[in-house]
Amino acid sequence: MPEFKKPHALTDAPLHYCPGCTHGIIHRLVAEVIDEMGIEGQTVGVAPVGCSVMAYDYFACDMIEAAHGRAPAVATGVKRANPDTFVFTYQGDGDLAAIGTAEIVHAATRGENITVIFVNNTTYGMTGGQMAPTTLPGQVTQTTPYGRNTNVEGFPIRVCEMLSTLSGVALAERVTVVDPANIRKAKAAIRKGFEFQKNKQGFSIIEVLSTCPTNWGKSPVDAIDWLKENMMPYYPLGVYKEGAIR
């Protein structure tokens, strides 16, 4: 039987994530893919602000901490400087779909040869649970205390659907990590993203539906149930686009 160990691409630093938060699982999946492809030495990760701002302490590859929303531009700089480097960004939904909308759309449409790990937890985790561009209609957050009113706050952004209209995108896939079967699918999607990158076939984004038990005010188990009942109908899992652009 194979031994269950920490992937080499993760350091020994203890993760600071809240109990039951799925950020930890997603970190592990990215690290396992890096290990399996044997690319840790050629990989540069870019983590902007959000709960995962200190990902630079957790991933054992070279890391860059970026300003809020700017990771796709920073990753572009790394990739253009050294096209053979594997470059991934690790971004939250506030980061990617609000303040960093221009950066993600243009990195995608350029077909920037990078892999984006997009963690959608419908909230701004780090700053204490405010409304995010992905907050569901009716969802209560710190800044939508009466529930998100679409007449006032507008509608959530479905990022994979939006980006899949762009010609530069090789992979846009939505996954989740609520159970072992889905975790395996999530890992396969991340692997696919890195393979597209390896073959210089275009931009890849893997959106991971994730929990934020702390700001949702739920136990880890209830948070998983809430994700299944509320997020999965609004954000259907699946492949939105797949195919080399070059």
Added chain:
Amino acid sequence: MERKLMKGNEALAEAAIRAGCKCFFGYPITPQTEISAYMSKRMPKVGGVFLQAESEVSAINMVYGCASSGIRCMTSSSSPGVSLKSEGVSYIAGADLPCVIINVMRGGPGLGGIQPSQADYWQATKALGHGDFQLLVYAPSSVQEMADTVTKAFDLADKYRMPALILADGLLGQMMEPVAFEDVDISFGDGSDKEWAARGHNNERKHNISNSLYLKPDELEDRIVERFKRYDVIKANHTEAECYKTDDAELIITAYGSVARIAKAAVDAARAKGIKVGLFRPITLWPFPEKELKAACANAENVLCVEMSMGQMIEDVKLALECKKNVEFFGRTGGIVPKPSEILAKIVEMTQKGAE
């Protein structure tokens, strides 16, 4: 040595490539667009990278990523675009990364105008972004200097691991003059000589991190204090200025960039009238050449600061002279370039006042 007739903006771009700038990230804005246009033509020919970003915010963040890889890179803009870059500049300074930023200034605030201006002196020398940091700031005054200062900016930015800024204006950018380039083979480093670069550790070292976040206040203070020690070394070693007819001058004009050229004409006109005037031209705006200015003003009672703004550098002039001289100001702003005759009139006014 190669001599060419070039626009200031193009000379600067060519010199950057010869200095080993591999990647250029731009966004169109008047009056610096020739830099992007030149780079887009030349970079693919020499194996470099030209990329037009979606905004100045993105352009400076591309620079941040590229600089993190240990590769020489540059971005250029004009005043409104430079304001947008300030977030990225602060992160670059906070992560101790070298890069070069160009500001070909135009009139402001807001959208302002597209004519030459020097109204971004404060922004460049005091606060191009939040937090405790400085940029190296060069102010070229000729097409040749557009080329020369960009080379120095790359070298010092690398040496001291900090961003450097070239503060030019529309006049210098558009002006055509002969420029000489050293014969060099164009070559770009790959960052492997930079032990701090986050470019993939190749399983040969611990991972590098490009970062400006320090949640523990004592760690953050240590980082900043270390940075300011480097700034002290720069202040002691890298100030630059030009003195023109200052030896016997009773009145010293201080001016930088294109205005210094106009001031020179006013100095000559005043000298022709028998008035002993000289020009002091800072080439580095940060660090400001304080001791050089003090020395140049040793025999002068009067100092006239001339700028294309409402008066920004004048504060550094007064500080350097410790309020021991009479410092007055003449400026035009909003895109209006001062005339030599206007400066001469102010010189005559000041010297007559002294005689009364």
